Amino acid sequence: MLQTDSCEHTEFREDHDADTAATTAPADPTAPAVCGELLFQRCLWCGTPAYRRSFCRACGSTAFKRERSTGAGVLVRRNGHAPHHTWLVAMDEGFTLVCEVATTGPVVVAVGARVRVVRAVAPLAQGLPVVELTYRATSLERWW
Template sequence: MDLKAAELVYQRCRWCGTTSFRRLLCPACASSDLDSHRSDGQGVVVRSSVVSRYRRAMRSESVVRFPEGFTLRCRVVGAPPHLVREGTRVRPAAGIAPNAAGELVFEVFGVCDTDERERWHRQW
């Protein structure tokens, strides 16, 4: 699947303007009157942790904030898990697939900034 063709769709409440991702009701006012909008998909990590429970390899679980105002919990690849920090810019990466309803599921994001990636590799 071509990542450039993939779209990250979020909702904006018509009543209060709150943005959310994959919600049936507005998290602020509980309205069901939501408009769908497209995001460019690039966000910033606001919280990250390393998860290794029940897995052979460690991975990064992060909360990513998008400029449109919503947040998304996802995995971040492209850098060692313990080096994914707050402020790291990310974009959709491998792991984008349609779900049972035919919507694209964004579960994996990759590091955008190639300079940061190169710096991380030099540290090793």
């Protein structure tokens, strides 16, 4: 019978089987998702910042490098008409992402408010990044 596997294919298969059989290590408590650090991508071709993209929206490149965000940004607009905590946030590095605003009522938050990242990703990488206002929000009673 004719053998069609080359040496490279069999070595790769053995390495792949060994990698899949190994167990994963427990999550590091200093990982970005736990510390509140937000990571974003910067295109290696044109330098455009992006958050979780497959390709660059400016040049179409798939080559990215990961960078750590300062975590500061500005609320751009509410995502939808219902009074909930989901907002679009323009980060200082130049990318925009959908975030959840914590610790305030939805009426108290205004467009243009400065925020900072509290938690980059929910546990198990589900959910939206959570931000909080950098200034103390006024209570609803003072608005009336």
